[in-house]
Amino acid sequence: MPEHEPEARIKQIAIVYAMEAEGTPLAERLTLNDAVELHQGLPARVRGGRVGETEVFLVFNGRDPVHGVDRIGLEHAAVTTWALLEKIKPQFLVNAGTCGGFLSRGASIGTTYLAGGDYLIHDHRIPLPGFDALGVSRIPAGRYPAIEERLGLSTGPVSSGSSLDATEGERRFFEKEGVVAKDMEAAAIARVADDLQIPLLTMKAVTDLVDHPEPAQDAFLRNLRSTTSQLTDHMERLVRWIGEGVTHADLSG
Numbered sequence: 001m002p003e004h005e006p007e008a009r010i011k012q013i014a015i016v017y018a019m020e021a022e023g024t025p026l027a028e029r030l031t032l033n034d035a036v037e038l039h040q041g042l043p044a045r046v047r048g049g050r051v052g053e054t055e056v057f058l059v060f061n062g063r064d065p066v067h068g069v070d071r072i073g074l075e076h077a078a079v080t081t082w083a084l085l086e087k088i089k090p091q092f093l094v095n096a097g098t099c100g101g102f103l104s105r106g107a108s109i110g111t112t113y114l115a116g117g118d119y120l121i122h123d124h125r126i127p128l129p130g131f132d133a134l135g136v137s138r139i140p141a142g143r144y145p146a147i148e149e150r151l152g153l154s155t156g157p158v159s160s161g162s163s164l165d166a167t168e169g170e171r172r173f174f175e176k177e178g179v180v181a182k183d184m185e186a187a188a189i190a191r192v193a194d195d196l197q198i199p200l201l202t203m204k205a206v207t208d209l210v211d212h213p214e215p216a217q218d219a220f221l222r223n224l225r226s227t228t229s230q231l232t233d234h235m236e237r238l239v240r241w242i243g244e245g246v247t248h249a250d251l252s253g
Helices: 021-027 074-087 130-135 145-151 168-177 186-193 214-243 248-252
Strands: 013-019 044-050 052-062 094-102 112-121 154-160 182-183 198-207
Touching: 013 021, 013 074, 013 130, 013 214, 021 052, 021 094, 021 112, 021 214, 044 186, 044 214, 052 074, 074 094, 094 112, 094 186, 112 130, 112 145, 112 168, 112 186, 112 214, 145 214, 145 248, 154 168, 154 186, 186 198, 198 214
Parallel strands: 013 052, 013 094, 094 198, 112 154, 154 182
Antiparallel strands: 044 052, 094 182, 112 198
């Protein structure tokens, strides 16, 4: 990811959530303003406010006007992120949300990770020379040791796709790459952030276990509220610390 002036205080951050249920608890704890339209014609919504010395914008992909559900998935994440970065141009971008984790790598429900290694895409299968690598994406994740230490969170590769469950081929991919978090947005957000040179941190909390026989949808629905509560605890600590006037150098430790 790109580097910004290390000694510049972070006066403006933006946080992207796919689902309102994931981000509303943080917006309420930080007493952010009511949601307003992010960009004309898009369902994406933004809530703003000030935390200490920092202006905070919390963005949702919004609800699909036809189907009435949150717009989750890679394409919606990319569009929302582009609109956000064009309008607000924050000094620091955070993608927060839930994910699938892996028993084989020590995860349990509620375990929270920060992106480390690469952002990957596991369901873009393009068996053409050069395009195969484009499909996987493989964007290096920015590392912030001070945040990792302050929050006590582990890191690892995050792999994104637009399906909640996983195929056997995708499971083999996760094992080969040592993926710790399977989600539906992070790699798309990372691509836009990298193109527009905005530093990105990704935080994901586990609602379901990819290598467990329980269907992902059942675990996700049962654990969404409790996992989101733990995610919100970590995110609140992060945002309030940044609001104390930290710099990019402070984040890197």
